Amino acid sequence: MxxxxxxxxxxxxxxxxxxxxIFPTAGQRNPRLPDPTHPTDRPRGPDPELFVMLIANPRASRTAYPNALRRVMNIASADESGAWLAHWPLVGHARTPLRALPDLAARLGVASVSVKDESCRSPLGSFKxxxxxxxxxxxxxxxxxxxxxxxxxxxxxxxxxxxxxxxxxxxxxxxxxxxxxxxxxxxxxxxxxxxxxxxxxxxxxxxxxxxxxxxxxxxxxxxxxxxxxxxxxxxxxxxxxxxxxxxxxAIPRDVMQGYGVIAAEAAAQAAEDDGRPFTHVFLQGGVGGLAAGVASYLWERDGVQRPRFVVVEPRQADCLYQSALAGRATKATGSVDSVMAGLACGEASPLAWDFLEMCIDYFMLIDDEDAVQAMRGLAAGSARDVPVVAGESGAAGVAGLDVLMRDPALARQVGLDANARVLAINTEGATAPSVYRHCVGETADAVLARQRDWLSRVAVAA
Incomplete structure (x- = not known):
């Protein structure tokens, strides 16, 4: 081939x-989308096999950011990237929203949940x-x-x-x-x-x-x-x-360095809100670029006080999870056909792994149904939670948090308690509108209309 x-x-x-x-697809097809009417796709209760979905990384370091890594990626280059991109009309100067979800935090039993909403970054609809x-x-x-x-x-x-x-x-x-x-x-x-x-x-x-x-x-x-x-x-x-x-x-490094802008903005916004830093950051897996770009920035910024990092992957596209088990960048063991298309990657990026193996505290796997359930929950919003349009991959971080909180033992292992302040990143909006509509049961435009109404009510109340 x-x-x-x-x-x-x-x-x-x-x-x-x-x-x-266009090359023939030789019988290939898109992965089956989760169907809410199908028994295996309905929201699930506690999973008795959940323990196999989470592993602690024994190589994770809580020292100061190593000079060897700083020579590859650093805050100065990330900030320079942000300054350059601010002149691109498709991105501009505005920061993406850091959306506080107090009702979700109360339901899960943590102090706060904040979602950095990259669906608003540009008309492109994603952190990319x-x-x-x-x-x-x-x-x-x-x-x-x-x-x-x-x-x-x-x-x-x-x-x-x-x-x-x-x-x-x-x-x-x-x-x-x-x-x-x-x-x-x-x-x-x-x-x-x-x-x-x-x-x-x-x-x-x-x-x-x-x-x-x-x-x-x-x-x-x-x-x-x-x-x-x-x-x-x-x-x-x-x-x-x-x-x-x-x-x-060199080029993958530059790509990852650009993602440091997300971390810079989120940290600054948290400081402006109440001054308290995040204790946990949930990051999508894929080949590892986003996780490396964000985690390296926060590690260099916070040093030994850095937050705990949790990487979330689809169960059938587990290349980073398998890399953690093997102690080196390696391949996924599953079919790599997740509805979380942006995370359906079969092999870890070796350069990203150089960073992840030293700072990611936990690697975990979720099912497609978990992501879809998180998409629906974010879209629904509540009295205190603004509705959010999160695509299939965009909702993975929140999905991972929700999965862990279903099992008290896992939550304790990761340190998710009443004092935990969690950051997740909505990496994409409805970049495939028909897929979003199928998963959530309504269009992204309908969710955005509710979002505007919610924000208007909050502005009036303020």
Missing amino acids: RNFCVWAIDLAILLTGMRNI ALGAPIALVRLVKRLRRTQALDPQGLVTGRYAAELADLTVISATDGNHGRALAAAARAIGCGCVIVLHANVDAERERAISAYGARIVRIAGNYDESVVCAAQLAQANGWYVVSDTSYDGYE
């Missing part, structure tokens, strides 16, 4: 002038707006270092004519590719995105809307990563990926 991939794309370029290229664009800016600056290109000028298209001969490529589950396509259009370079069989048509259209040229393969995400690397080598393109591999670390 891999050799065929390179041959087929070269032929397609010749015949189609690089329009969208912070990763791929900044990596592309840094790549262009390295490639054209003799020209001293201004980052603000890059993201506003000042150098588009000079960069028209540059093409970037990446594999994606959806959000990263969309962000890269949007950034490439803004900067003025070409963009090719490789999609695997389980990326749905809605996400493909969202990427194509930003001018990216699409390559479809019949394999999974990890095979699409290989295909993207081969296409780049064959055509003189540049891979902009959040997944590292041998000889490819």
Whole structure:
């Protein structure tokens, strides 16, 4: 398949002038969406086998942030990334909301639950707006270092004519590719995105809307990563990926560094609210980029007083969980077909793992039904909790918290008690609207309308 991939794309370029290229999916299909009418998809009570879903990381350190890691990712570079991105019209200067959910906290028995809502970051609808664009800016600056290109000028298209001969490529589950396509259009370079069989048509259209040229393969995400690397080598393109591999670390580092903006904002917002820091941070898994970018920032900032970090993954896409068991970056053991499409990754990023193995305190697995239940709960809101549009992957952190709180022994192990102040990140909104509607039972627009009403009532009451 891999050799065929390179041959087929070269032929397609010749015949189609690089329009969208669709490869047969060979019988592949999207994962089954949880069905609330199906017995196995209904909300569950305490799970007698829950203990197998959580492991403590014996290598987690509570020392000061190591210099060896600081040389790779640090607060200064993350803050610089945020300053550069503030000039990109699709992101801008505004911080995303840190939404307090006191009713959820009371139900779970913790002091507070705060959700950093990245669905509001930009029209792209996800946290990926912070990763791929900044990596592309840094790549262009390295490639054209003799020209001293201004980052603000890059993201506003000042150098588009000079960069028209540059093409970037990446594999994606959806959000990263969309962000890269949007950034490439803004900067003025070409963009090719490789999609695997389980990326749905809605996400493909969202990427194509930003001018990216699409390559479809019949394999999974990890095979699409290989295909993207081969296409780049064959055509003189540049891979902009959040997944590292041998000889490819600078760009994934830049992607992860951009995610530090989330941590910087959340910490500042918490300090402004009541001055008390978070005790626990729940982070989505995937290949590990988000978790590494956020955790490294907070570790450097807080040192030995850093919060406890919990990484949450789909049960069938457990590459970080398995890496924790093996003591090295490794592959998932499951089918890697979760409804949490953004987390359906089969292999950990080695560079991200260098950070995660030293600071993540717990790794845990959840089922698709857990994520869907969290999506519904966040959408519903309550008298004191604003309704939130959280996509399938976006709700994973809250889902992980809810799963742990169903079992008092697990909650005690992780230190989740009446004094716990929890941060979760809603990494995406309804990036696939029909999937969201199926899972939640209503449209994202309906939830957003209730959100506006809730915020208006709160503003009037204040």
